[in-house]
Each structure stands twice: as structure tokens, then as C-alpha cells.
Amino acid sequence: xxxxxxxxxxxxxxxxxxxxxxxxxxxxxxxxxxxxxxxxxxxxxxxxxxxxxxxxxxxxxxxxxxxxxxxxxxxxxxxxxxxxxxxxxxxxxxxxxxxxxxxxxxxxxxxxxxxxxxxxxxxxxxxxxxxxxxxxxxxxxxxxxxxxxxxxxxxxxxxxxxxxxxxxxxxxxxxxxxxxxxxxxxxxxxxxxxxxxxxxxxxxxxxxxxxxxxxxxxxxxxxxxxxxxxxxxxxxxxxxxxxxxx
Numbered sequence: 656x657x658x659x660x661x662x663x664x665x666x667x668x669x670x671x672x673x674x675x676x677x678x679x680x681x682x683x684x685x686x687x688x689x690x691x692x693x694x695x696x697x698x699x700x701x702x703x704x705x706x707x708x709x710x711x712x713x714x715x716x717x718x719x720x721x722x723x724x725x726x727x728x729x730x731x732x733x734x735x736x737x738x739x740x741x742x743x744x745x746x747x748x749x750x751x752x753x754x755x756x757x758x759x760x761x762x763x764x765x766x767x768x769x770x771x772x773x774x775x776x777x778x779x780x781x782x783x784x785x786x787x788x789x790x791x792x793x794x795x796x797x798x799x800x801x802x803x804x805x806x807x808x809x810x811x812x813x814x815x816x817x818x819x820x821x822x823x824x825x826x827x828x829x830x831x832x833x834x835x836x837x838x839x840x841x842x843x844x845x846x847x848x849x850x851x852x853x854x855x856x857x858x859x860x861x862x863x864x865x866x867x868x869x870x871x872x873x874x875x876x877x878x879x880x881x882x883x884x885x886x887x888x889x890x891x892x893x894x895x896x897x898x899x900x901x
Contacts, residue, residue, distance in 0.1 A: 675780035679798070682754035683721020686868040687714065690800075691727035691760075694744060695734040708747055718867060720753050727800050728760035729767070738766035745770050758783055760800050787870045796868075 689711075694703040715723065729744050730737055741763060748755045749772065758778040759767040768779045778798075785796040 676782040676784055677778060677780040679756065679776070679778065679783045679785050681722050681785065681870070684870040685718070685720045686722045686724065686870065687718055687720035687753075688724040688726065688798075688866040688868065689714075690725070692725065692744075693728050693731045695731035695740065700730075700734065700740060700743075704744060704747060712751075714865060715751060715753060718865075720867075722754045722756060723751070724756045724758065724798065726758050726798070728763055729757075730763065732762075737763060738769060741766045742770060745772070745775055749774055756783070758798060758800055 692703075692707055694700060694707055696703065711723075725748075729741055734740055745757070745767075754776060755774075756776040756778060757767060764779070767777060770777055781799060783798040785798065786793060787796070
């Protein structure tokens with residue numbers, strides 16, 4: 656008889672120790688989410704950064720958010736001095752009046768977490784949790800960079816994190832809860848497709864795709880760029896289980 660690949664009970668106990676979560680305090684009710692800037696393609700960091708901030712400033716002016724979430728890898732993978740350039744990037748965000756929250760990609764977690772200016776909310780944990788009270792109901796949003804990616808456990812290609820979602824979040828992802836992630840490990844895409852409404856986000860030179868979330872009306876819209884109003888509207892009364900991948 657072949658040996659089982661994993662023991663769900665023992666793995667879940669490991670997850671409770673390894674996968675960290677934190678409750679997030681919002682500055683207001685209008686949330687803008689963008690993911691994976693990956694600045695520095697072709698080593699043009701300064702030009703990419705300027706373009707990104709021009710787009711972000713225009714987007715903030717257009718949508719008037721109280722909170723902005725930047726998720727996933729800030730730098731292109733070819734940038735080696737990550738702490739230096741991440742600091743430059745984060746410093747460039749200090750002029751915005753809305754609250755900036757950053758939840759890092761796994762490979763950038765250490766340099767991002769070393770940033771000391773508390774004006775920017777650095778989410779050091781793997782999962783950020785938003786709790787929203789609306790119409791006598793409590794909504795939960797679970798925000799992560801890489802659902803299914805190899806957190807702490809590269810040897811099993813994200814299996815433990817996926818089990819974390821199945822074992823812990825599936826009990827919560829019901830009528831009034833959501834999972835938002837900027838990346839999903841392809842090996843586990845079938846799992847997410849069974850519960851997911853899928854949107855995309857990426858920063859491509861002079862275009863930002865983004866997600867807006869109004870906590871008052873609890874409406875989520877996924878926009879394709881800065882200039883069009885095309886979006887997918889998602890309401891809790893029409894879809895009871897959601898996993899948004901941005």
C-alpha cells in the first residue's frame with residue numbers, strides 16, 4: 656500500500672503555527688486594491704516608478720479611496736538590491752493622503768517588513784483580515800498575496816497553505832465572506848475555480864487594473880484600466896461564495 660501524501664490533522668496543526676493572520680484597521684469605507692507592480696522591468700526602475708505613481712495618483716483622484724492596498728511583488732524579479740529599491744518605492748507613497756496598506760509577495764517579505772515608517776501599514780502576516788459590519792451582518796475579507804503558493808513550505812509546493820484555506824477559510828467563506836488574492840498557484844486552480852469569481856490585476860507600464868470595494872454598499876467592482884468604466888459587479892445576495900483573485 657502506498658504511503659499517503661499528507662495527514663490532514665497533523666498538517667492543520669502545523670498551519671496554525673506557520674500561517675500568520677492579522678486584523679486590519681481601515682481608514683474609511685472606500686477601498687482600492689491593486690497588485691503586483693513588478694517595477695524595474697528591463698532595469699528601468701526610475702522610469703517605471705514614475706509611471707506607476709502617475710497612474711496611481713490619477714486613479715486615486717478618480718476613485719477617491721480612503722484606503723489603498725498594494726499586494727504582491729513590488730519589484731521585478733531581476734532587481735537584486737530589493738531592500739534599497741523597496742524603500743525608494745515605499746517612500747514615494749508617503750505623499751498620498753489616503754491610508755496605504757502593503758501586503759508583500761513571499762520573496763519580498765523580509766525587505767518590506769524592515770521598513771520602519773509607520774505612515775504606511777506594512778502587513779507582515781500572510782493573511783490580512785477585514786471585518787465589516789453592514790446591515791446587521793458581519794462580513795469577513797481575507798486578503799493574501801499568493802493563495803496556494805509556497806509559504807514557508809517550498810518542498811510541498813504550497814500544499815500546506817492550500818490546506819489552510821480548505822481547513823480554516825472554507826468554514827468561514829460562506830454567505831458573507833470573501834477571499835482576495837493577487838496570485839494563485841496554478842497547481843491548485845481547480846480548487847479555487849469551484850468557489851471563485853475571478854478578476855485580474857496587473858500593472859503594465861501606463862495602465863493599472865484595479866478593484867474597488869465600497870464597505871457601505873458592500874459592492875465590489877473590477878475595473879480594466881484608468882479610462883473605462885467597464886467592471887464586474889459582485890453582490891453578496893447574488894453569489895454566496897467568492898474567491899476574488901486580483
